[in-house]
Amino acid sequence: MTIEYRKGTSFLHRLDARTKLLLFAIATVLAVVILDPILMGILFFLLYAMGRMAVNRKLLNRNLRVLVVIFFTFSMFQVIFFTPEDAHFLFYLIPVKNWIPVTVEGLVRGVAVFFRFFSVVLAVHLMLYTTPPVELVLALTRRKKTRRITRDAALILLIGILFTIIASLSWSESIKNLPLRPGMRFIVVLLSALIPAYIIQWISNRGLPPEMGMALTLGFATVGILSQQAQKITDAQKARGYNVQPKNLIRRVQVLTALLIPIFLATLERSQDISIAILARGFDYNIEARTYRRELVFTREDFIFLSTLVLLLIGGMTLNYFGIGNFTEQAIFQWINR
Amino acid sequence: MTPFDVEFKNLAFTYEGAEAPALKDINLTISPGEILLITGPAGSGKTTFCSCINGLIPHYHQGELAGDVLVRGYNTRRARVGGLASLVGMVFQDPESQLVTNSVADEVAFGPENLGVPREEINRRVAESLKSTRLQGYDDREPHSLSGGEQQACVIAAVYAMHPELYVMDEPLANLDPEGKAQVLRVVVELAKQRGKSLIIVEHALEEVLPLVDRVIVMDKGGIVRDGPRDDVMSEGEIPFVFTRPPVVRLGEKYGLNPLPLASGQFYQSLSARHTLGRISDQTPPEIDPGSNDLVIQLEEVSFSYNNNLPGQTKALNNINVKIQAGEFVALLGRNGAGKSTMIRQMIGLLQPDSGKVTILNKDMAVTPTYEIARMVGFCFQNPNHQIVSFNVRDEIIFGLKAHEVDPAEFETRIHDSLEFVNMLEYIDAEVFDLGKGQKQRLALASVLSLNPEILIVDEPTTGQDPRMAAEIFEILKRLNESGTTILIITHHIELAATYARRAVVLSEGGVIFDGPVRSLLMNTELMKDSALEMPETTRLASLMSGHGIPAWLVTFDELDQAIGGLVGGGS
Numbered sequence: 070m071t072i073e074y075r076k077g078t079s080f081l082h083r084l085d086a087r088t089k090l091l092l093f094a095i096a097t098v099l100a101v102v103i104l105d106p107i108l109m110g111i112l113f114f115l116l117y118a119m120g121r122m123a124v125n126r127k128l129l130n131r132n133l134r135v136l137v138v139i140f141f142t143f144s145m146f147q148v149i150f151f152t153p154e155d156a157h158f159l160f161y162l163i164p165v166k167n168w169i170p171v172t173v174e175g176l177v178r179g180v181a182v183f184f185r186f187f188s189v190v191l192a193v194h195l196m197l198y199t200t201p202p203v204e205l206v207l208a209l210t211r212r213k214k215t216r217r218i219t220r221d222a223a224l225i226l227l228i229g230i231l232f233t234i235i236a237s238l239s240w241s242e243s244i245k246n247l248p249l250r251p252g253m254r255f256i257v258v259l260l261s262a263l264i265p266a267y268i269i270q271w272i273s274n275r276g277l278p279p280e281m282g283m284a285l286t287l288g289f290a291t292v293g294i295l296s297q298q299a300q301k302i303t304d305a306q307k308a309r310g311y312n313v314q315p316k317n318l319i320r321r322v323q324v325l326t327a328l329l330i331p332i333f334l335a336t337l338e339r340s341q342d343i344s345i346a347i348l349a350r351g352f353d354y355n356i357e358a359r360t361y362r363r364e365l366v367f368t369r370e371d372f373i374f375l376s377t378l379v380l381l382l383i384g385g386m387t388l389n390y391f392g393i394g395n396f397t398e399q400a401i402f403q404w405i406n407r
Numbered sequence: 408m409t410p411f412d413v414e415f416k417n418l419a420f421t422y423e424g425a426e427a428p429a430l431k432d433i434n435l436t437i438s439p440g441e442i443l444l445i446t447g448p449a450g451s452g453k454t455t456f457c458s459c460i461n462g463l464i465p466h467y468h469q470g471e472l473a474g475d476v477l478v479r480g481y482n483t484r485r486a487r488v489g490g491l492a493s494l495v496g497m498v499f500q501d502p503e504s505q506l507v508t509n510s511v512a513d514e515v516a517f518g519p520e521n522l523g524v525p526r527e528e529i530n531r532r533v534a535e536s537l538k539s540t541r542l543q544g545y546d547d548r549e550p551h552s553l554s555g556g557e558q559q560a561c562v563i564a565a566v567y568a569m570h571p572e573l574y575v576m577d578e579p580l581a582n583l584d585p586e587g588k589a590q591v592l593r594v595v596v597e598l599a600k601q602r603g604k605s606l607i608i609v610e611h612a613l614e615e616v617l618p619l620v621d622r623v624i625v626m627d628k629g630g631i632v633r634d635g636p637r638d639d640v641m642s643e644g645e646i647p648f649v650f651t652r653p654p655v656v657r658l659g660e661k662y663g664l665n666p667l668p669l670a671s672g673q674f675y676q677s678l679s680a681r682h683t684l685g686r687i688s689d690q691t692p693p694e695i696d697p698g699s700n701d702l703v704i705q706l707e708e709v710s711f712s713y714n715n716n717l718p719g720q721t722k723a724l725n726n727i728n729v730k731i732q733a734g735e736f737v738a739l740l741g742r743n744g745a746g747k748s749t750m751i752r753q754m755i756g757l758l759q760p761d762s763g764k765v766t767i768l769n770k771d772m773a774v775t776p777t778y779e780i781a782r783m784v785g786f787c788f789q790n791p792n793h794q795i796v797s798f799n800v801r802d803e804i805i806f807g808l809k810a811h812e813v814d815p816a817e818f819e820t821r822i823h824d825s826l827e828f829v830n831m832l833e834y835i836d837a838e839v840f841d842l843g844k845g846q847k848q849r850l851a852l853a854s855v856l857s858l859n860p861e862i863l864i865v866d867e868p869t870t871g872q873d874p875r876m877a878a879e880i881f882e883i884l885k886r887l888n889e890s891g892t893t894i895l896i897i898t899h900h901i902e903l904a905a906t907y908a909r910r911a912v913v914l915s916e917g918g919v920i921f922d923g924p925v926r927s928l929l930m931n932t933e934l935m936k937d938s939a940l941e942m943p944e945t946t947r948l949a950s951l952m953s954g955h956g957i958p959a960w961l962v963t964f965d966e967l968d969q970a971i972g973g974l975v976g977g978g979s
Contacts, residue, residue: 074509076547203513290509294551298793304757305793309855310781310810327796327806335792342504349461349497350507351521351569354489358523362516362530 079123086204096192106180148179202289210282232262238386413437417474447626496571502558512546518569536564556587573605585941671948687956692926704731709763725917738904741914785860791847825857845876902943926960
């Protein structure tokens with residue numbers, strides 16, 4: 070059940086780790102921005118298609134299957150409880166008693182919510198399946214690098230402009246209320262967008278301290294071993310004659326403690342071994358000046374992929390701006406009224 | 408600066424909380440290019456010695472340090488562990504706990520990355536290290552999916568990539584199967600011969616390592632008891648309980664060979680130069696005692712595979728048929744991954760066969776739960792830490808007795824008897840933390856024995872133990888067997904298996920490829936080689952001399968001594 074990196078050469082595998090982190094971030098925002106269930110469904114299936122190219126279909130499905138039940142429950146909640154006053158009533162879920170009315174709005178929302186959750190979770194899965202943990206950590210870790218003012222400035226400006234577009238699409242009414250001339254209005258919005266842009270650029274230049282990055286990498290590398298160790302210990306205790314799942318509750322607690330002690334000790338011992346091992350290989354030599362063999366490089370594919378994501382984002386917002394973000398629902402209303 | 412790579416000046420170290428010093432009065436120098444073997448019983452301070460060289464003492468392990476250690480002139484008190492790491496390449500016993508990344512290439516790059524080596528240089532070093540440790544093409548493999556030997560080779564590659572001035576290896580062969588040992592040994596030899604750097608190697612496997620080294624140090628109770636050129640140390644004889652030379656060396660001494668031979672071929676040459684060798688009459692190997700006709704373990708056409716649903720899965724066990732009678736002493740042999748552990752797990756219901764039938768003590772294991780069969784079948788795992796659940800020796804045994812609802816009135820006698828059986832009676836009130844690995848193994852054995860099992864199944868009890876402790880465990884098993892317990896043991900230690908067990912079952916790729924007397928197995932050189940079973944040096948000698956009528960299935964020093972005695976006596 071654990072989501073581990075799988076080797077491969079698919080499109081997703083080739084993308085930079087940072088792109089995939091952004092994919093996750095943008096997918097999350099998209100899930101909020103896009104209201105229409107059909108668009109959300111299309112987004113989900115696009116992600117799923119990319120996933121199928123990247124990892125074994127069986128593996129992908131196995132992990133998603135469990136979530137279907139959970140997300141279905143979520144969407145049922147929407148169907149049942151989203152019943153605004155002026156909603157278009159369809160039928161009662163429990164007909165005789167006239168309990169639990171189901172509305173068009175509820176149904177549409179339910180479907181959208183289902184795909185919404187799935188898209189976000191799938192984006193995380195895709196990121197973890199196709200990115201070696203080392204690279205993921207590297208993308209988050211602070212590195213010593215030569216600072217280039219022009220590049221930093223260009224990046225800040227780019228993010229700033231993006232924010233300005235988003236702002237004018239989302240809060241167009243409030244912006245118009247600013248007591249300024251239109252040209253000045255734009256400049257004020259742009260300048261205030263540059264502040265979060267600078268903060269983002271600053272954070273992405275900092276990243277985690279390298280010690281913490283290393284701890285994360287070690288964690289990724291040892292998760293498998295620790296679970297193997299726990300299995301061995303459970304086996305050893307079974308072989309000693311403990312009924313590992315007795316019916317008696319008190320016995321069960323006793324057995325659990327019997328398992329926990331050796332698991333805890335073995336983990337402790339293992340972490341000590343590892344700390345010795347990394348020290349002996351020069352971990353504390355000069356961690357700030359550490360080299361990283363793996364290099365993160367944005368390729369053309371990354372730029373194209375990211376631009377597509379940003380376009381999707383802007384497209385979704387434009388739809389909302391013109392009030393047609395929910396076109397399926399509106400189409401249904403029109404059809405009903407006819 | 409200083410002409411020495413390492414210099415110990417009056418060094419003594421006592422771990423925090425310990426009473427006796429772990430090291431005392433250590434004075435020695437190691438010159439560049441020297442290849443040095445350190446040996447001695449468990450707890451003699453070998454690992455502490457190594458930790459002093461790379462600065463783990465005093466910087467990581469707390470305690471009281473007196474005297475100084477200089478590594479290439481740098482005092483370890485004032486250096487960082489990380490700084491010393493660029494000079495001292497350390498390889499520890501357990502390869503698995505030294506692997507810290509998700510791919511072999513990352514693993515090898517880890518050291519140079521820490522040292523801030525430029526990226527292009529790191530890539531060059533990774534390629535070079537993998538080549539010299541014969542791991543080319545392993546770049547993207549997951550280190551934990553490799554075999555033990557490959558893992559240790561990977562650790563050595565990782566150390567090599569840091570280009571240290573000297574290498575320190577703390578029992579690099581101890582946790583490996585014979586195949587892995589051979590692989591790592593080959594890497595070590597090439598490393599030592601090629602680069603002209605000094606190499607300090609701590610090992611119990613004298614037969615393998617002795618031919619490599621120039622100098623031997625024997626340690627006991629924290630002090631150096633012998634130090635000198637290899638041949639001098641060999642000819643100075645044994646130190647009881649501390650230093651036992653390989654049987655071939657001892658035989659060489661007994662028959663006045665000079666220089667003392669280290670390997671069978673050398674021995675044979677010197678012996679034939681010195682004595683006219685005659686011929687003794689042929690002997691037949693001892694038959695297995697058929698024992699009772701009482702089947703206690705029966706595997707019929709057992710097949711099993713992990714992860715059934717994944718395509719391309721090979722079977723872990725393929726149509727296994729094994730019958731073991733009450734009172735037998737059986738050694739289960741084969742390379743790692745041959746299916747040995749999988750097979751014994753079937754015998755106590757930890758795994759269920761895909762097809763076939765397992766019957767233990769007339770109980771069908773398909774319907775008998777593990778906790779029920781555990782009353783009759785004792786099972787000891789490789790790592791005693793996985794088994795021990797209490798903090799105190801007495802509690803540990805009581806825990807098992809309670810789980811099986813033994814009458815509390817019997818507790819004291821059972822604890823007493825089982826501890827006595829494993830020679831640990833004086834530790835009855837000891838804390839588990841204070842026990843060494845050999846003692847923990849014996850405690851695990853005692854807690855199983857306290858339940859008076861009819862069958863005892865033991866999985867590699869001698870891994871990482873010094874030769875005396877390994878022999879001691881086999882000695883315990885033998886006594887147990889003589890009192891009627893059926894014994895099945897997984898081991899890589901052919902020499903001990905051949906000395907103590909009577910029957911051998913060899914697995915290869917999930918199938919039984921040999922089932923018969925251990926001594927007959929020794930004569931099947933081809934099969935031994937195919938299964939990566941390590942022929943004891945003594946048996947190698949016996950088979951070299953089989954032209955003179957010496958049976959090729961001899962194993963122990965005494966057996967060979969007797970045979971060669973007859974030969975030399977008859978010739979002169």
